[in-house]
Amino acid sequence: MTFGEKLKAARIESGLKQSELAKKLNTTGNTISNWENNVSKPDLDTLSYICGILHVTASYFLQATIPEDEVSISELKLVKKYRYITEHSPSGAKTINAVLENEYAIAEQLEKQKDRIEELETSQAAVIDIQPHLEDSTRLIEYHHSASAGTGVFILGSEGVEQLPIPNTPENRKVDYAIKVSGNSMEPDYSDGDIVLVSQKVDLNHGDVGIFIVNNDAYIKEYGETELISWNPDADNIIISEYDNIVCMGKVVGKY
CATH class of the missing domain: 2.10.109.10 (Umud Fragment, subunit A)
Incomplete structure (x- = not known):
């Protein structure tokens, strides 16, 4: 997957629209669209903010494939739910x-x-x-x-x-x-x-x-x-x- 494809997949998995992600990053929806279509890429500082917002690691974007021991986005969501249940029930x-x-x-x-x-x-x-x-x-x-x-x-x-x-x-x-x-x-x-x-x-x-x-x-x-x-x-x-x-x-x- 290309950087743009990974970004789009992570954004959708997080339930965010392009405009919503743009607002969190203090940028425009057009910029997000350019990133997802591989027209341009964010700088490293912005990438770190993206990782925090979408709950992924930098290796998710930088590595060609996700290693077996790397937690996927959907798996991270399950871990968060499990921790919440452990704490409250x-x-x-x-x-x-x-x-x-x-x-x-x-x-x-x-x-x-x-x-x-x-x-x-x-x-x-x-x-x-x-x-x-x-x-x-x-x-x-x-x-x-x-x-x-x-x-x-x-x-x-x-x-x-x-x-x-x-x-x-x-x-x-x-x-x-x-x-x-x-x-x-x-x-x-x-x-x-x-x-x-x-x-x-x-x-x-x-x-x-x-x-x-x-x-x-x-x-x-x-x-x-x-x-x-x-x-x-x-x-x-x-x-x-x-x-x-x-x-x-x-x-x-x-x-x-």
Whole structure:
């Protein structure tokens, strides 16, 4: 990208018009237009002001490509939001960390699967060897202890995670992890001790059963419009307020 293209991209990412950037730099919109069209370039002092206004480093403009360890504009925005949440809502930061850990583990597993597929595709002998066993093959998924059908179970990080083998069927390929039910609020369909299979690849609609983290506790509940619903008539629903931190960790798609 040229200097002008980088400047335009950073300005748009920051939500500024040419005229607004010009006002902050005490210059004209025509000058900004000339810079973005590579007709001219700002001096180094002005460039330092631009970096401060658009929240980018000088290397963003001066290097031909952005190094892998250089933070992009959109990433900087995420960092600012995360710092704000950490300062004002520590429980929210814990929830974000939990989601990141889970998604990172999923990404790692997908990358390993991709590498294995590429390895098999380049090895005819390996492909021939595994074909007779496809019907009996299994895959490993993460197994967590546990989701509450009652008062809530703490579920953050990777503590207590095991590997669980499931048949490698087309239906099970959408399953991302398994989790054990604790409590009886979702009876008769989901009882204490049941292991449910959860997918993060399918949409969760109102009326579906999912795994939810509410203020750092995990629950298996039906997704309602204003509350998380228990199926056992003797159990209470979870009313969601604007002050609660809630994250959906996937849709329940079956039992183990």
